[in-house]
Every structure is written in structure tokens, then in C-alpha cells.
Amino acid sequence: MQFGTAIANKQAIQMFLADSATEVQAAQWLVRHAAWLIDQGQPFTQAAAMAKLFAGRMAGSVTNKMVQVHGGAGFSAEYPIERYYRDARAVELVEGTSQMQQIVIAGGLLARRGQGEALGGHAWTLRFRKTCCFSARWCVSSPSRKCDPGPNRWMR
Numbered sequence: 126m127q128f129g130t131a132i133a134n135k136q137a138i139q140m141f142l143a144d145s146a147t148e149v150q151a152a153q154w155l156v157r158h159a160a161w162l163i164d165q166g167q168p169f170t171q172a173a174a175m176a177k178l179f180a181g182r183m184a185g186s187v188t189n190k191m192v193q194v195h196g197g198a199g200f201s202a203e204y205p206i207e208r209y210y211r212d213a214r215a216v217e218l219v220e221g222t223s224q225m226q227q228i229v230i231a232g233g234l235l236a237r238r239g240q241g242e243a244l245g246g247h248a249w250t251l252r253f254r255k256t257c258c259f260s261a262r263w264c265v266s267s268p269s270r271k272c273d274p275g276p277n278r279w280m281r
Contacts, residue, residue: 138194145187152180171233178226184213 132138155176162169188210192199199206 132194141190141194145190148183148187152176152183155179171230174226174229174233178223178230181213181216181223181226184216188213 133142155172159169159172159176162172188206191206192210195204195206198204199210201207
């Protein structure tokens with residue numbers, strides 16, 4: 126309640142909610158598309174990188190908006206939004222930085238146009254093969270390598 130009315134009745138809050146719901150739905154579709162490509166046995170590296178990039182940014186954007194909705198209480202440990210905000214930021218870093226995902230995406234786009242050599246040919250995937258997808262069994266940037274969750278992380 127704020128000024129005698131529910132904050133959900135405020136137009137700014139409704140816009141935050143609508144934008145957030147749209148972003149979450151778009152991220153879900155990108156993830157489902159990447160999963161579908163994997164199921165079909167098709168190349169999925171670029172689609173997975175796009176899903177990770179967008180979903181990571183979306184998580185930060187949505188949680189930031191919801192912290193604003195909660196006002197000062199959004200930073201209080203009494204509400205789960207505070208933890209979601211911290212977790213969203215960590216996801217962007219742990220699952221491969223946005224810049225790494227952008228390089229994977231750009232490499233895929235340039236390779237399709239026959240300009241893969243602009244990124245050093247296949248070398249760009251080797252430089253970034255440590256972008257392991259911790260939510261899957263396979264490494265996103267090097268699908269032929271299994272991701273080992275142990276201290277070594279990479280099985281040869």
C-alpha cells in the first residue's frame with residue numbers, strides 16, 4: 126500500500142511488471158530453442174550463447190526492477206528479492222561473461238558469412254572453450270568436450 130492504494134494500481138509498477146513478464150517469456154523461448162536444436166542434433170553453440178546472454182541480462186534487469194518496486198525493503202534480507210538480485214548478478218559472471226557470449230555469437234555470425242577468419246578461424250572457440258555450461262553435460266562453446274564439474278572441469 127502506498128498513499129492509500131495498492132502499488133499494483135500504479136501505472137509505473139504495471140509497466141515494470143509487463144516489461145519483466147515479456148523479458149522472462151523471451152528468455153524462455155531462447156532457451157527452449159537452444160534445447161530443441163540439441164534434441165535435433167543440430168549445431169547449438171550460437172543459440173545457447175544467445176540464450177545465456179539474454180537470460181543473464183534479463184535476470185539482472187528484472188530483479189533490478191523488482192527491487193525498485195519493493196523500494197528500500199528490496200535491499201532487506203527479510204525479502205527474497207534481495208537474494209534474487211545478488212544471484213542474478215552472479216549468473217552473468219559464473220555462466221560466462223556477457224562479452225564471451227557476444228564473441229561466440231559474433232563468431233557464429235561471421236562464420237556463416239564465410240568471414241570466420243576475421244576471428245582467427247576455429248581459434249576463437251578454443252580460446253573460449255572454458256565457457257562451460259554448468260546446467261548441461263556438454264560444454265556450450267566446445268560441444269565435443271564433456272563438462273566435468275570437478276576441480277579440473279575439463280575431460281580430454
